[in-house]
Ligand SMILES: NC(=O)C1=CN([C@@H]2O[C@H](COP(=O)(O)OP(=O)(O)OC[C@H]3O[C@@H](n4cnc5c(N)ncnc54)[C@H](O)[C@@H]3O)[C@@H](O)[C@H]2O)[C@@H](O)CC1
């Protein structure tokens with residue numbers, strides 16, 4: 001799978017240093033390349049004679065900005081330079097850039113004096129931002145935002161935390177952000193991503209060689225090309241296959257007055273390519289499932305207290321679990337006594353890859369014993385288990401507040417995966433996927449707020465289940481499922497706008513994005 005990395009500021013600094021110290025590429029060369037790439041983007045949009053304001057800080061981000069201004073000036077733009085911060089804080093490179101522009105007779109101002117600019121180069125802070133922005137720095141950011149010109153942020157909008165995407169008290173709202181070598185976490189995480197405008201990532205000579213044989217950055221996503229070639233994420237499909245070849249999914253979902261969850265989940269498993277899907281749901285849902293999803297096989301149950309019929313049902317369930325290649329349990333099953341008994345039974349007795357979602361997660365959160373069982377099954381029997389909590393379910397499972405999960409979704413997801421010894425999909429605006437076997441965390445870059453709608457999670461559980469039935473391994477099924485799910489949301493939103501997207505629309509889009517034409521391996 002071709003990856004796209006999102007680096008932390010510490011990782012980026014490490015790769016920077018390795019390029020400069022180990023490969024002996026001078027820092028000023030990197031800076032000049034960064035500046036030239038930024039200038040290139042400006043030249044695509046604005047002609048000579050445009051009025052440019054460069055706003056620099058004292059660090060190397062500021063140095064980048066001064067170099068950008070100098071090159072633009074030499075190419076016929078009208079450039080004003082402003083530098084905010086005390087002289088004793090100038091970095092070596094920034095000092096050097098100032099010497100150069102002084103030789104060209106440029107003057108340097110210490111505050112923004114005019115509001116009449118076409119382009120603002122925001123080079124106040126880059127990945128070196130280390131604390132909240134206050135005083136003159138905050139004022140400067142506010143002024144940049146109030147000038148009507150086009151804002152180009154160098155590396156990252158000033159005021160955005162490169163590791164978390166947090167706004168550090170104030171941040172520049174850029175039209176474009178030109179970044180170097182690798183995208184930063186702050187470009188993709190909310191709210192940072194909303195401040196960047198279009199992010200353009202440029203090669204300035206800091207490459208994968210700078211990893212120096214160590215593991216690369218911890219966080220990655222799938223390369224952008226898969227947005228148009230989603231079918232390339234699918235397992236190969238044999239032309240000579242039959243419905244058994246493509247796998248059997250068992251979907252244990254729904255409760256009284258809650259048939260939609262199992263319908264959405266089961267339909268999604270079918271649409272992603274499962275050969276057969278069997279639904280296990282309360283007897284009350286029989287008619288509606290048969291009517292709405294006639295393709296599904298069906299097994300129903302009544303209350304566990306009705307012992308005779310329950311015994312029969314369990315016998316049938318045992319057979320179904322043997323038959324299935326994968327089990328999805330949880331969407332809409334509720335937290336009734338029967339749901340709890342059923343859930344425990346399936347976790348204990350099934351031997352197949354298991355996706356636990358929604359109410360299944362709430363039941364799991366309440367039972368230390370079941371959590372211990374998951375660990376044992378995974379470690380001793382190599383069971384493939386995926387849990388797919390949204391932030392609130394995650395917080396319940398982890399034992400913290402939802403805000404804490406949102407603030408640090410990457411580390412928290414990995415921690416829970418280690419604790420449960422399984423694959424964890426933490427669903428949020430940027431969903432994270434981690435497992436206990438690998439250090440790396442997948443961070444999803446597809447999707448939109450239109451998907452924050454009831455049933456969206458049921459669709460994801462069905463998609464992941466459908467991938468597992470086709471033989472995809474846990475981690476890959478979770479990542480690809482999340483990526484595809486987001487893509488479905490983006491396509492649905494393109495058609496209807498984000499407000500109108502409903503869960504069923506996501507499944508519907510599966511008809512279009514997996515066509516063979518999209519499949520270029
Ligand atoms: N090797 C290099 O020289 C390269 C540097 N690059 C640029 O260098 C940047 C990183 O440079 P630095 O590490 O110097 O960091 P920055 O330029 O981002 O900022 C660091 C400076 O800001 C100050 N500072 C941090 N937070 C502050 C706050 N809230 N209020 C006031 N002052 C604050 C620090 O004390 C320090 O003086 C990258 O973002 C990138 O733009 C790139 O050009 C790539 C190559």
Ligand SMILES: [K+]
Nearest residue numbers: 122125156158
């Ligand atoms: K910046």
